[in-house]
Amino acid sequence: PLIARLDLLLLGTVGLGAVAWYARNKFFGSPSESDTSSANSDSNNTTSPSKPAPNKPERNFVKIMQQQGRRCIMFYGSQTGTAEDYASRLAKECTQKYGISAMAADVELYDLSYMDTLPEDYVVFFIMATYGEGEPTDNAVDFWDLLTNETPQFSTMNNEEKPLEKVHYVVFGLGNKTYEHYNSVGRTVDKHMQQLGAQRIGERGEGDDDASLEEDFLAWQETMWPAFCKALGVDENSASSGPRQATFGVEELTDFDEALVYHGEIAERAKNARSKIVYDAKRPYNAPITTRELFQDGGDRHCLHVDIDISGTNLNYLTGDHIAVWPTNNEVEVDRLASLLGLSKKLESVVVVKAVDPAASKQHPFPTPTTYQAIFRHYIDICGVPSRQALMSLVEYAPTEDSKAILLKLASDKDEYRLAVSDAVRNLGEVLEYVLGDTDANGSFASVPFDLVVESVSRLQPRYYSISSSAKESPSLVAATAVTLEYNPVATPERTVYGVNTNYLWQIHSKVHQVDDGRSYPLYNLDGPRGALLTTDGSHVNIPVHVRRSTFKLPRNGNVPVIMVGPGTGVAPFRGFVRERALLKKEGKPVGPTILFFGCRHSQKDFLYADEWPELFDTLGEGSQMITAFSRETDQKVYVQHRLQEQGQLMWELLQQGGYIYVCGDAKLMAKDVQHTFTSFAQTYGGKNEEDANVFIKQLRTSGRYQEDVW
Numbered sequence: 001p002l003i004a005r006l007d008l009l010l011l012g013t014v015g016l017g018a019v020a021w022y023a024r025n026k027f028f029g030s031p032s033e034s035d036t037s038s039a040n041s042d043s044n045n046t047t048s049p050s051k052p053a054p055n056k057p058e059r060n061f062v063k064i065m066q067q068q069g070r071r072c073i074m075f076y077g078s079q080t081g082t083a084e085d086y087a088s089r090l091a092k093e094c095t096q097k098y099g100i101s102a103m104a105a106d107v108e109l110y111d112l113s114y115m116d117t118l119p120e121d122y123v124v125f126f127i128m129a130t131y132g133e134g135e136p137t138d139n140a141v142d143f144w145d146l147l148t149n150e151t152p153q154f155s156t157m158n159n160e161e162k163p164l165e166k167v168h169y170v171v172f173g174l175g176n177k178t179y180e181h182y183n184s185v186g187r188t189v190d191k192h193m194q195q196l197g198a199q200r201i202g203e204r205g206e207g208d209d210d211a212s213l214e215e216d217f218l219a220w221q222e223t224m225w226p227a228f229c230k231a232l233g234v235d236e237n238s239a240s241s242g243p244r245q246a247t248f249g250v251e252e253l254t255d256f257d258e259a260l261v262y263h264g265e266i267a268e269r270a271k272n273a274r275s276k277i278v279y280d281a282k283r284p285y286n287a288p289i290t291t292r293e294l295f296q297d298g299g300d301r302h303c304l305h306v307d308i309d310i311s312g313t314n315l316n317y318l319t320g321d322h323i324a325v326w327p328t329n330n331e332v333e334v335d336r337l338a339s340l341l342g343l344s345k346k347l348e349s350v351v352v353v354k355a356v357d358p359a360a361s362k363q364h365p366f367p368t369p370t371t372y373q374a375i376f377r378h379y380i381d382i383c384g385v386p387s388r389q390a391l392m393s394l395v396e397y398a399p400t401e402d403s404k405a406i407l408l409k410l411a412s413d414k415d416e417y418r419l420a421v422s423d424a425v426r427n428l429g430e431v432l433e434y435v436l437g438d439t440d441a442n443g444s445f446a447s448v449p450f451d452l453v454v455e456s457v458s459r460l461q462p463r464y465y466s467i468s469s470s471a472k473e474s475p476s477l478v479a480a481t482a483v484t485l486e487y488n489p490v491a492t493p494e495r496t497v498y499g500v501n502t503n504y505l506w507q508i509h510s511k512v513h514q515v516d517d518g519r520s521y522p523l524y525n526l527d528g529p530r531g532a533l534l535t536t537d538g539s540h541v542n543i544p545v546h547v548r549r550s551t552f553k554l555p556r557n558g559n560v561p562v563i564m565v566g567p568g569t570g571v572a573p574f575r576g577f578v579r580e581r582a583l584l585k586k587e588g589k590p591v592g593p594t595i596l597f598f599g600c601r602h603s604q605k606d607f608l609y610a611d612e613w614p615e616l617f618d619t620l621g622e623g624s625q626m627i628t629a630f631s632r633e634t635d636q637k638v639y640v641q642h643r644l645q646e647q648g649q650l651m652w653e654l655l656q657q658g659g660y661i662y663v664c665g666d667a668k669l670m671a672k673d674v675q676h677t678f679t680s681f682a683q684t685y686g687g688k689n690e691e692d693a694n695v696f697i698k699q700l701r702t703s704g705r706y707q708e709d710v711w
Ligand code: FAD
Pocket: 001, 002, 009, 010, 011, 012, 013, 322, 327, 383, 425, 463, 464, 465, 466, 467, 481, 482, 483, 484, 485, 487, 488, 489, 490, 498, 499, 500, 501, 502, 503, 569, 570, 572, 709, 710, 711
C-alpha cells in the first residue's frame, strides 16, 4: 500500500536506531546529560554539546503545556513523517472537535522525564513507528532509553515504585507485519508505561503498513475517542465538527526579496553564514554525482550505478550504511495538480506558508517564502496516494454534484477507495481527474484553499539506498545501485506508474549521457533550486543526499566466514562487503570464506556487476565463491533460495565455524524463504527439532550473526 510515504518504508533497515542510540550515548553521554545536544533539531547548530546555546529551547513539555493552556500532547516517533502526520491530525481533532487544546510534538525535542509532573487531567499520546529490527525511530531514541532503562529516572521520583501513576496516556503504533518485530515500539512503550503505573485510555492502536495503515488508524479512533471523552469528562455528543480551522496560513507576497525566496532548498539557510555547514538528514548535501548504466534488460527496467562524491564535507560512511537521495517530482504531476487547483499561471508566485498556531505544530512545513512550483516539485509528495481523510476534506470543493458524489463515495467507502485509489495507485491529481470524469479539469478545484493542500499532502521524503561501495576502498565516493521502478497497477493495468526517485535519477542519467531508449518518460525539471543541481553544460550534476547509519556490518574479524544472500539490487551492500574483504586479502590480512548468493533473470541481461566479480573472488581465493541463480534461463524458475538449499551442508559447516549470515533485498518473500531455509539446515544438519531450530536462528539474530537489510 502506498498511503503517504511511510515511516514503514524504512522498516527494512537494520538496527539503525540502535546505532543512533549508541552514538548518542557514547558521544553525548546519558540522556539527562544530552539535553542540550539532542534537543536542538537545527542541524546547522554547531554549538558544542557541553555548551548549551544561550536561547536553548524549553525541554520541560509540562511547563510548555501549562504556559500554552494545552491539556494533550501528541508525541511522535517518526522516521519519514507518517507518525508525525498522524500526531498532527489527532491534535487537530482533539482541539477542534472535542475542545481540548492539544499540540503535536517531536518526542526528541522534549525531556520526557518530566512526565511524572503531568497534572492528572492531562493526556499524553504516543504515536510511535517501529523501525528496523524492532527499534525506535531516530528521534525517539532518548525517550526509548528513558523508558526501557531498568531504573527509569523521572524528574521528582516522589513515587519510586510507580512514578507515572497519575499519567494518562494513549498509544498508537505504526508497524509492518512483514517484519518479525511487528509494532514492537508501540507495544514496548505501552508495556513500560503500564509498569511505571501510567493508565492507558482506550485500547492500544496498531497500524499495519503491509495491509492498510490508514484504515487501521481510522478504525482505532472509533473506539479511542469515546474512551478519551469518558476519561476527560467531555460530552462526546457535543463534539463539534464545525467549520474547518486551518492549520497553516498561506499568504501570497507581491513585495519580497528574491534572494530570500526558497526554490526547493530542503533546509533553511544557515543562520550564521560563517559557520561550517553540517550536512545531515535535515540538511542534505548537493553532492556531485556520476552515473553509469549497469544494464538495460530489453524490458522496462534500467539499473544505474551512481557514484556520489561526499569529499570536502562532514559526511562520511561505513560499509553497509545507507545513502538517502532527495527526489524531485516530475513536471507531469506538478502540472496536473497545479492545473486542477487553478494555479498553472501562478506557479512562480511567492508564498509564505506558516502554522496558524506555531506552538501546536511545526512553524513552517517547509522553507518559506517559496513558490507554488517549488512546493509541488520539491516539498510535498504529490505522487503519493492520498488518504481517505484527505479526500473527505476536499468533497465540499468538488465543482459538480456528480464529482461531489463520487469523491464522497471514495472518501467514505473503503472498498471503493481501495479499488479506485489505493490499488489503482492514483495520486491526488489523478483522483481529482477521476472524479471529474469528462468535466474540464483545468481550475475545477480552484476553490480548494491552498493550506488544505499543504495539510493533506505529506512532505516529499528521501529514498534510501544500500551503499554499494566499500568505505575502506573509497571513503569519499559513495556508490548506490538503483533499478528504475515502473509498473502497471493491477487494478488499472492501462495506466503506468513511475517511481519518483528512480525515474528522476534516470532522467539525469539520460540527459547527461544523451541516452534515448525510444520510450517516453515523465519529464523532470532537473535544474534544482537556482540551478544548484544540474547545468546543461554539464559543469555540475548534483543530487541532494545524506548518509544514514545502519548496523548492517561485516564482522570485525575478517577471518570469520560470511554468507551473503542478495538477489537483484539486494546485492548492493554485498558489492561493498566483497570489495572490502578482497582489499583486506590484498593487504595480506586473513580473510575467511566469503560466499555470495546472487540471483537475477538472465546471466546476459541483468547480472549486476558481472564484470567485477571474477577478479574479486579470484583475490579472495579458495573457500570463497559466488553462487548464482538465473530465474528465466531454465524451465523451472530458480531463485537464490533454491541455490542456498543445495548448499545446506556447507552452510551448516560455516555456521559451526562462527559464520555470519547477511540477507538483503525483498522483505516480503525472499527474506522469509531464506530464513526458513536456514532453519531447515539447523534441523537437517544440526539435528534440532523445529522449535530448537527457530531458537537457534533467533540467537543468531540476537548476537548479530543473522542480519537483514530488506525493504
Ligand atoms: P516510489 O515513487 O517511491 O514508489 C515506490 C512505491 O511503489 C512503493 O511504496 C511500492 O509499494 C509501490 N509499488 C511498487 N511496485 C508496485 C506495483 N507493482 N503495484 C503497486 N504499487 C507498487 N532500491 C534499490 O534500487 N537499490 C537499493 O540498494 C535499495 N536499498 C534500499 C535500502 C533501504 C533501507 C530501503 C528502505 C529501500 C531501499 N531501496 C533500494 C528502495 C528505494 O528506497 C526506493 O523505494 C526505490 O528506489 C523506489 O523509489 P521511487 O521513488 O522510484 O519509487
